[in-house]
Amino acid sequence: MTINEIQEEIIEEFAGFEDWMDKYAYLIELGTDLEGLDAKYQTEQNLIKGCQSKVWFNASLEEGKVKLEADSDAIIVKGIAALLIRVFNNQSPEDIMNADLNFIDEIGLKQHLSPTRSNGLVSMVKQIKMYGIAFNHVK
Amino acid sequence: MAIDIQKIRKDFPILEEQVHGKPLVYFDNAATTQKPTQVIDEMVKYYYKYNSNIHRGVHYLSNKSTDGNENARKIVQKFINAEHLHEIIFTRGTTESVNLVANSFADKYISEGDEVIVSEMEHHSNIVPWQLVCEKKKAILKVLPFNDKGELLVDQLDALISDRTKIVAVNHISNSLGTINPIQKIIDIAHARGVKVLVDAAQSVQHVKIDVQEWDVDFLVFSGHKLYGPTGIGVLYGKEDLLNEMPPWQGGGEMIKEVRFEGTTFNELPFKFEAGTPNYIDAIGLGAAIEYVENIGLENIDAYEQELLAYATEKLSGIEGLRIYGTAEHKTSVISFLVDGIHFYDMGMLLDQMGIAVRTGTHCTEPVMQHFGIDGTVRASFSFYNTKEEIDALYKGILKVCKMFVH
Numbered sequence: 001m002t003i004n005e006i007q008e009e010i011i012e013e014f015a016g017f018e019d020w021m022d023k024y025a026y027l028i029e030l031g032t033d034l035e036g037l038d039a040k041y042q043t044e045q046n047l048i049k050g051c052q053s054k055v056w057f058n059a060s061l062e063e064g065k066v067k068l069e070a071d072s073d074a075i076i077v078k079g080i081a082a083l084l085i086r087v088f089n090n091q092s093p094e095d096i097m098n099a100d101l102n103f104i105d106e107i108g109l110k111q112h113l114s115p116t117r118s119n120g121l122v123s124m125v126k127q128i129k130m131y132g133i134a135f136n137h138v139k
Numbered sequence: 140m141a142i143d144i145q146k147i148r149k150d151f152p153i154l155e156e157q158v159h160g161k162p163l164v165y166f167d168n169a170a171t172t173q174k175p176t177q178v179i180d181e182m183v184k185y186y187y188k189y190n191s192n193i194h195r196g197v198h199y200l201s202n203k204s205t206d207g208n209e210n211a212r213k214i215v216q217k218f219i220n221a222e223h224l225h226e227i228i229f230t231r232g233t234t235e236s237v238n239l240v241a242n243s244f245a246d247k248y249i250s251e252g253d254e255v256i257v258s259e260m261e262h263h264s265n266i267v268p269w270q271l272v273c274e275k276k277k278a279i280l281k282v283l284p285f286n287d288k289g290e291l292l293v294d295q296l297d298a299l300i301s302d303r304t305k306i307v308a309v310n311h312i313s314n315s316l317g318t319i320n321p322i323q324k325i326i327d328i329a330h331a332r333g334v335k336v337l338v339d340a341a342q343s344v345q346h347v348k349i350d351v352q353e354w355d356v357d358f359l360v361f362s363g364h365k366l367y368g369p370t371g372i373g374v375l376y377g378k379e380d381l382l383n384e385m386p387p388w389q390g391g392g393e394m395i396k397e398v399r400f401e402g403t404t405f406n407e408l409p410f411k412f413e414a415g416t417p418n419y420i421d422a423i424g425l426g427a428a429i430e431y432v433e434n435i436g437l438e439n440i441d442a443y444e445q446e447l448l449a450y451a452t453e454k455l456s457g458i459e460g461l462r463i464y465g466t467a468e469h470k471t472s473v474i475s476f477l478v479d480g481i482h483f484y485d486m487g488m489l490l491d492q493m494g495i496a497v498r499t500g501t502h503c504t505e506p507v508m509q510h511f512g513i514d515g516t517v518r519a520s521f522s523f524y525n526t527k528e529e530i531d532a533l534y535k536g537i538l539k540v541c542k543m544f545v546h
Contacts (some may be wrong), residue, residue, distance in 0.1 A: 013231040020159065026544055028485075050514065053502050065205045073514070074482035075544070076489075 003095055004088050007103040014107035023108070027079030034082040035072035048123045053077045053118055059131040065090045067136055068128065080109065080121060088128050096132030101125060142439045148524050150175040150431075162495030164529045169342060169473050170498050171315050171364045174428070181427040185420050193419045194410075208447075209428030212409070219359060220350040223379050229422050232373035234264040236360035237308070238521040239375055239412060240337055241268035243385040244306060244358075247337075251277040254304040256334075258283040258291055258320075260313045260465035262505040265339045282285060283309070283512070289316035289419070289465040290464055292417060296328045296422060306335045306357075311343035315502040316465030316517065317473030319343070326354055335381070341365055345522075346444060346471045348437045351376055353522060363421060366408035368428030372421035375412070380409035380410050389414040427545055440523045444472040447521045451530045458537055464516055471476045472521035478537065481544050485518045489540045490517075 019022045041058040048055045053074035060067045068089045070081040088096055148154050151173045155162045166533045193208050215227045230236045259282050273280045281299055285291045307329045322338055329336045337358035345366045351359050355539050363372040387394055387405055392415040396404040405411045431439035451474055455461055460479035487499035500515040501508045508515060
């Protein structure tokens with residue numbers, strides 16, 4: 001599936017939630033289910049430090065596709081990271097670079113996009129895009 | 140006299156607001172307090188009718204604004220019982236007040252090898268300015284520790300002071316733990332060794348009555364916005380003789396007497412430390428806020444907030460897995476806590492969905508978090524406009540979050 005198709009799928013899923021509790025319960029579930037990162041990848045280099053919670057992203061390039069893994073000490077943040085992985089994992093560096101991210105707005109997580117003192121969602125997206133640019137360059 | 144909470148709540152229009160479709164429960168009062176209409180109206184009145192740059196004006200409006208600003212200074216003087224009106228300096232807030240003292244005091248009194256003492260439970264605003272100054276002067280920053288209840292080890296202060304110690308900078312009430320520190324004892328110990336004391340009262344002026352002469356404190360600093368006043372205005376109280384000896388910190392505007400290229404002479408106190416156009420409208424707002432608070436009475440406020448603290452402490456302590464950080468014997472209405480297995484950020488975000496505003500994170504006191512080996516806490520801080528029903532809502536909210544995490 002393309003990045004946009006996955007985004008559409010997520011937006012549809014979230015449209016089914018009746019209230020905030022369901023939405024956040026789902027994010028908690030996603031966060032709990034996300035495998036997370038091996039301790040050896042929880043390095044300073046992989047750390048995206050928001051003011052409030054720690055997020056680690058690890059990326060590699062396999063057969064022209066970007067492989068993403070992530071972890072966070074806050075479960076909801078980890079759930080959001082899981083959504084980002086779902087959107088970007090196994091995509092080409094070029095597609096990641098050029099992706100137009102609209103699902104965060106659409107599913108009502110925009111408040112988490114606050115550039116300061118939040119969970120670093122802005123930084124997460126930026127980091128993933130940077131991986132895209134870097135791997136595109138390597139390719 | 141018991142206070143009429145429902146009547147008081149009507150003074151704060153924001154408390155009527157809904158958040159995410161739920162009634163706002165505002166428990167972030169240690170970060171900033173809401174403003175009563177008495178404060179908002181007074182400031183609006185000045186913008187509508189009297190606004191004009193203050194001091195040295197010849198016209199009616201300028202005199203009117205100047206009177207407002209200087210009247211606010213009188214209100215502050217009376218509020219903390221300063222001996223002289225010119226011992227009250229208006230600043231942008233607590234942080235600027237500390238920076239002013241750190242820089243100006245250091246210029247006059249601190250040299251290489253001298254020492255400054257802060258406590259382990261200071262807000263970053265009462266650490267970093269001293270660190271910067273110590274670096275500049277090659278002076279040494281020493282730290283007075285606290286115990287696991289969040290009480291300063293004041294008995295160690297005397298041993299920490301040496302003949303090179305110049306100043307002790309300490310908070311009256313901790314913003315992240317709620318501890319009320321024994322300031323009188325700290326001042327007495329320091330003064331017995333000839334050491335000056337700066338008290339950060341940002342978290343205390345809104346809760347308890349302060350008398351700077353009774354304490355004999357050298358410097359007292361606080362902000363307007365945590366005292367039901369506007370943002371951008373704060374106070375530095377300093378003893379006259381010290382302020383007179385200390386050099387100006389910032390130059391320009393109001394603070395000069397004569398300017399020649401050969402050299403400038405400086406205005407007298409308090410103007411020597413108030414460079415640039417003063418923030419007079421906010422000063423006037425601060426005056427109105429102090430009058431509002433004094434009208435209710437700090438004794439009444441303290442008694443009621445203690446009641447809220449006791450109620451909330453008991454309720455929250457009953458939640459399984461909830462730990463309170465800061466269990467000092469003397470506390471103000473601040474509860475910092477964590478629930479086992481739930482990140483403070485997740486807790487704060489979910490409470491927000493229920494309309495409950497709490498603060499999460501380090502609360503600008505990273506050394507306090509390091510003491511407990513944690514990354515942050517959830518902090519609920521109560522004001523006299525809060526109610527037990529709101530604390531019930533917080534209690535139920537936390538239980539709801541706990542439930543969401545049990546799978």
